[in-house]
Amino acid sequence: MLGHGTRQDGRVLPFTRVRVIGPSMEPAVRNGEWWLVRRTRDIAAGQVALLVHPKRPDALVVKRVDHRGTEGWWVLGDNSEASEDSRQFGEVSDEGIVGRLVWRYHPLRRQG
16 A cells, blocks of 8 residues: 555655544644654554554554454544544454554644
8 A cells, every 4th residue: 555654666664654633532642733653563552553444444543552352452542532443443453553653743834
């Protein structure tokens, strides 16, 4: 899949970036923030991960890893009242893990 840190020549870059849309991870990760994501499937409980939505493969979601289940990872939003997470879509497979959020940043704005 092109995107998520993959170059046109097929090489996978070790990092990608994501802009968070929605309040499901507030207050730790806020709506509109940009994050650098380390592409890895080596994740642990408590980390915040970028995932492919199990029911909508064209959508990415940001959730906190809760625990390893029988068929994948159980993930939850920090703001449970505003989150669609494993309680609705079940476990996320290892293949559905894009990486973990490692650094919040502010993109440079171009001077006009």
